[in-house]
Amino acid sequence: MFSLARGVTSFSITSYAHWSCIHLVCLHPEDQRCFSYALDITKKASEFSFRAHGSGEAGPSTCPSQATRNNSLVNCHADVWSRYPIVAAIKRNTLTSAGRCTPSITYGADRDHKQYPRHFADLIRTFERAKRKPTNHLLDDIQIRASSLLSLKDHGLHSDVSVFKFGQWFVELFCLIPIHIAITNSNRFIPLKDGVHSMEYEHSLLGADIGKITESLSFGWYESIFRSYMATTPVKVVTSMGEQSVGKSYALNHLVDTSFAGSAMRCTEGVWLSLTPTRDALIVSMDFEGVRSIERSAQEDTLLVLFNVAISNLVLFRNNFVFSRDIAGLFASFQSSSTFLDPGSNPNLFQSTLAIVIKDVVDSDKDEIVQEFQLKFRRIVQEEQEKNFITRMHAGRLHIIPWPVIESPQFYKSFGVLRRQLEGQHSTHGAAGVFLQTLKILMAKIKAATLNQFTPHLHLSENLASHRAQQLLSALPCALSHGFMTVEPELEPLKDMDTDKLIPSADSNAIFYLRNPDAPPNEEAQQKAQVLLELRSSLSSHSSIRQTIADTEWIKQLASHFQMLAQERIQHVRDWITNNISRFAEDNADIRSLQRAFQDRIVELQANIELCGSACASCGLVCVQGKRHDDFHDCGTSHNCIQNCEFDHGEEISYPCGLG
Secondary structure, three states: OOOOOOOOOEEEEEEOOOOOOEEEEEEEOOOOEEEEEEOOOOOOOOOOOOOOOOOOOOOHHHOHHHOOOOOHHHHHHHHHHHHOOOOOOOOOOOOOHHHOOOOEEEEEOOOOOOHHHHHHHHHHHHHHHHHOOOOOOOOOOOEEEEEOHHHHHHHOOOOOOOOOOHHHHHHHHHOOOOEEEEEEEOOEEEEOEOOEOOHHHHHHOOOOOHHHHHHHOOOHHHHHHHHHHOOOOEEEEEEEEEOOOOOHHHHHHHHHOOOOOOOOOOOOOOEEEEEEEOOOOEEEEEEEOOOOOOOOOHHHHHHHHHHHHHHOOEEEEEEOOOOOOOHHHHOHHHHHHOOOOOHHHOOOOOOOEEEEEEOOOOHHHHHHHHHHHHHHHHHHHHHHHHHOHHHHHHOOOEEEEEOOOOOOOOOOOOHHHHHHHHHOOOOOOOEHHHHHHHHHHHHHHHHHOOHHHOOOOOOHHHHHHHHHHHHHHHHHHHHHHHOEEEOOOOOEEOEOOOOOOEOOOOOOOOOOOOOOOOOOHHHHHHHHHHHHHHHHHOOHHHHOOEOOEOHHHHHHHHHHHHHHHHHHHHHHHHHHHHHHHOOOOOOOHHHHHHHHHHHHHHHHHHHHOOEOOOEOOOOOOEOOOEOOOOOOOOOOOOOOOOOEOOOOOOOOOOOEOOOO
């Protein structure tokens, strides 16, 4: 019996130099030590291998005595080439090619420098023969070098460095990393914030309405791409769904150049999202958990399917026809979800084509399998009539695609069929900034409602309009008083919320007073007077001409200047509101409420800049305090005449008057 030392927290069984040399490696963090125990295998299984010998190929690999070992840092590339696309059907187009240099890999080693290019070339040839994956000779273009560590330290890498624009490079990096956006659990749809499932976040949303849930959602590193960097780019959505372990993630990766994790076991949980920027559109890809799994209830399947078909433009449903011929059972969740949301009430949703991909079909069986699928779908339509999911959720757009066996010559060529299908789809979600709000509202809506609360009267467009009205209404006081959406923790200018573009205006930096409901009543008059004082102080040039003209004329000009500043601010805010509600119906109740609140705030702002104009209690000038103030009338000066004295003092020196 073998026991690990006390304090060991992790261990691994590995081999050194040869597969039969087995060691148990343990880590002891407290002592900062690593232990290695050689294991003696007393009962060995067969350990035979078959190798080709004398194949006629030149190079060191032809001699068994010179076979290479422990080249994981080199051979790992073949695993990456196998799992992820080398040449995808739809490629990312984020980096300009002008600054790109020939790719190269330099290995730091103390011997056998000439063997590295040869071994890498053998690795490529073996991969191409085994996988039959198209490479377009991209792997052959990789330059392989090896050099001693001392040479690398003294001379650096012997290659040029690619130069890219900073923003493009970051977008390319972000798009390599999918983000987890939702899971299902306990018959609930649970959106995730920044890719993390947090119970604290879940508790903060207890009892929250759709607006609050929407505001709380965030998609991590993709948020800025949607909101700002590519906010005006049209969006197309492709999703992958199907049974477990049928290659959903693998197919999506090779279609749209993504890097979703794939496995022969159950791998995907919930929903994952990634982006593929192209020349004409921003492709949003979502990888969904397999349906009909033992870990998920029928209701959880229905929630995932509802979210999928509502947001997608092209649904890839992969099916293992050899093992699953129960078509009605397989698509039961599709049929169930079609009764919960009325596509007719949500015209921007449910605009997808359902592409059923039947995997591992040989040429001789294609026609027969397609006919069998067609007959079973025809039976579903006849039984459900106008309530069938194909008509309600996909507008009758369904394609049955027999897919060749993997590693066959036609397997990767078939992705061109899906590419043409996606290119033929119209962008139903508009620009990326608009799509972001649609996606968040839909996720919040599914979370906030249980299945028996879904009715055909739920209009997503109304939720979008209501949420936008609430956003504008909450920022309206700050927009009118300061000309910004927020001033803390940092200034955020008035923008088009769909495109992140600034609203052009001739507005000033003037600050106006608007009543704060949370402020104590005894402080309201003081705050109002202070804001008016700062507004007058900002016009020092106008104050300097006082007592050079009639004071009634001076205060008239001051009031006129205040009105001009107020009108500039009002117009700025009006343009901001108009721009952000232009795509919504004007008769929406929340939009009308916003317009009324805007008019009420305009009246309040203008009332707060009206000046008293009565005679000062201490001199002959007029009062410059706000109208209906509570204090004594005050002209805001020293109450002394600033002109030179007109009395003849018999001297050439001028004396200030100084009279009150």
